[in-house]
Amino acid sequence: MNTQALNGKRVAILATDGFEESELSVPKASLAGHGVDVDVVAPEGKADGIRAWAETDWGDTYEVSRTLDQAKAADYHALVLPGGLFNPDALRLDEDALKFVRAFFESGKPVAAICHAPWILINAGVVEGRKMTSVPSVSQDLKNAGAHWEDSEVVVDNGLVTSRTPKDLDAFCKRLEEELAEGRHSGQHS
DSSP: OOHHHHTTOEEEEEOOTTEEHHHHHHHHHHHHHTTOEEEEEEOTTOTTOEEEEETTEEEEEEOOSEEGGGOOGGGOSEEEEOOOSHHHHHHTTOHHHHHHHHHHHHTTOOEEEETTTHHHHHHHTOOTTOEEOOOGGGHHHHHHTTOEEOOOSEEEETTEEEESSGGGHHHHHHHHHHHHHHOOOTTOOO
């Protein structure tokens, strides 16, 4: 990856309590290592930090850069949605989070979602007709919402990057960084 193409880019990671720790920490570190500014964005009231789920128990608390009411999609070049079970289940019911997600699709910016995070995309109404993957337990939800699900470590569809689980993080980060370097995608839609 050409680090020059990523230097100065800015990415939002939208999460709340119960995100899968590696699905936030690994992309954040990978992007930062390529010169990308990364903000952790969380719902209002989470300014004191959000707590990770680390596979089988609660993990570390992560600092929030901005709350949703302070963040605007226009300020970012891409969006990352970590999974976990609790995090996407809460965010998919948060209308401000869904509006934030839709704004990235409406402007053609890359969006990367892993594990259970496609639940957020389903509720945002942006998966119909899209080629995607996810943790297997979300596959039927995606199919029911009109997505074309496949069991692959990473799937890219016009700026939308999806992966299944933490074991796919290397491929997920690589493709996220490629899409970020490419910039806006005319095929990205809401």
